[in-house]
Amino acid sequence: MDSDTGAAMKPGEARCPGPSARDVILADGCVVPDALVTQSYTFRTDADMPYDHYTSQEFFNREMKSVWGHTWQWVCREEHMPESGDYVTYDIGPWSVILVRGEDGTVRGFQNACMHRATQFRPSETMGFAPQLRCPYHGWTWDLDGELKEVPCAWDFPHVTPDTHRLPQVRVEKWGGFLWINLDDKAPPLIEYLGVMPQHFTDAWDTGKRYVYMHVRKELPTNWKAAMEAFLEAYHVLETHNQNLPASGDANAQYDVFGDHITRFVQNIGYPSPHLVKKPSEQEIIGRLRAVADAGLTVPEGRSARSVAAEYLRQKLSAEWDFDLSGYSDAEILDSINYNVFPNANFFPGITHPMVYRFRPIGMEPGRCVFDLLFMRPLAPGADMPEPPEPIKLGEDDLVADVPGILRSLAHLFDQDVSNLRLQYRGFQASQKRGQTLGNYQEIRIRHLHEMILTYMAKYP
Ligand SMILES: [Fe+2]
Secondary structure, eight states: OOOOTTSSOOOTTOOOOSOHHHHHHHHHHHOOOHHHOOOOOOOOOOOOOEEEHOOOHHHHHIIIIIITTOOOOEEEGGGOOOSEEOOOOOOEETEEEEEETTTTTTTEEEEEOOOOOOOOOOOOOOOHHHEEEOOOOTEEOTTSSSSSOOOTTTTOTTTTTTTTTTTOOEEEETTTTTEEEESSSSSSOHHHHHHHHHHOOOGGGGGEEEEEEEEEEEEEOOOHHHHHHHHHHHHTHHHHHHGGGGGGOOOOEEEETTTTTTTEEEEBBBOOOOOOOSOHHHHHHHHOOGTTTSSSSOOOOOOOHHHHHHHHHHHHHHHHOOOTTTTOHHHHHHHHHEEEEETTTEEOOOOOOOEEEEEEEEETTTOOOOEEEEEEEEETTOOOOOOOOEEEETTTTOOOSTTTTOOHHHHHHHHHHHHHHHHHHHHHHOSSEEEOOOOOOTHHHHHHHHHHHHHHHOOOO
């Protein structure tokens, strides 16, 4: 152990020596949103967290019922279904839901199963046009409001009426340009569930005003939580992404828990890791800053790599995107800012780290999951929202860096993250220790995630 253990302080009080991510952001000298520099951390416990949370089928089954059956999950973008009759299906564990846009323009959700003999109206994980909900097996048909319209040989079903066989509805609400569902009719409204998100994601961060320019969907050989947790802390940057250390803060990142459903980290980009004994010069930093590494920028005396890089990107991207980025601070242009919405959604409001993630189990398997990775970009004022791209599907062994047209230096980071997951899952199964030991500060989001799962299990047994 090095000497920097913070042993003299109470648990959770110690921080990496030197400037914090917040100090770096304030030192940039830009006007920044209050949300970006607010802090919210409380020490909880340092007890080990059981590996059974990842590997046990019994725990998985309870989690499916108690967590996935009662939480808000985004299904798709609104622009996936712009017209009346457009549909999208969404599966989670045993459930399959179909979203359809009605003739009144409202999107409604229904259980994706015919009320005759249960056949799905449309296959899992598909989208397209469905002017009515017609079962492909015997032709029972409902309109887009869920009202029963047709039963072939109705004489044989005197016990079936529009009243007895109205299609069961699933709640759908909108936020951030996404359509969300909740399988629990009594769940709080989405806007309440989202806690600080609507206050933090105002105008400049509003994902409703951005469009998806790339969508990668990758299967991963681990539990959905373990996959997502690979993106909830910057502690792993030192070992997993050490090529980034000259231009990437890690140990000084900020971690926040905002109420039940929202956690966040803020990681500086264009600022060196506090682990580096020899601090790189501002010129060396800009040469290693991924988003401008090819631009050959020079940092004049008295300027920082962050300010020169952000200024360059602000001009270049404003022109390329026909979108005025002049109001965005250096931190919003450069930094990796990750908000997690319990249980499985991640939103990055930054401009050069502009992602949305979603992690879901595959079927009822604790050890496999699917990772949706959306890249977003601000929409030019007055421009029509483009049709979202089809997901590029990758198997467990396919590399994100091989996706045509992807920014390879960024994609390589995902491949580095993913490379740990199979090893970790096998270790979850093999370890005699039976629980993970978490950092009090840097891994607080992982602890919070598991605590919330246990909270939902207690609330909805
Ligand atoms: Fe990573």
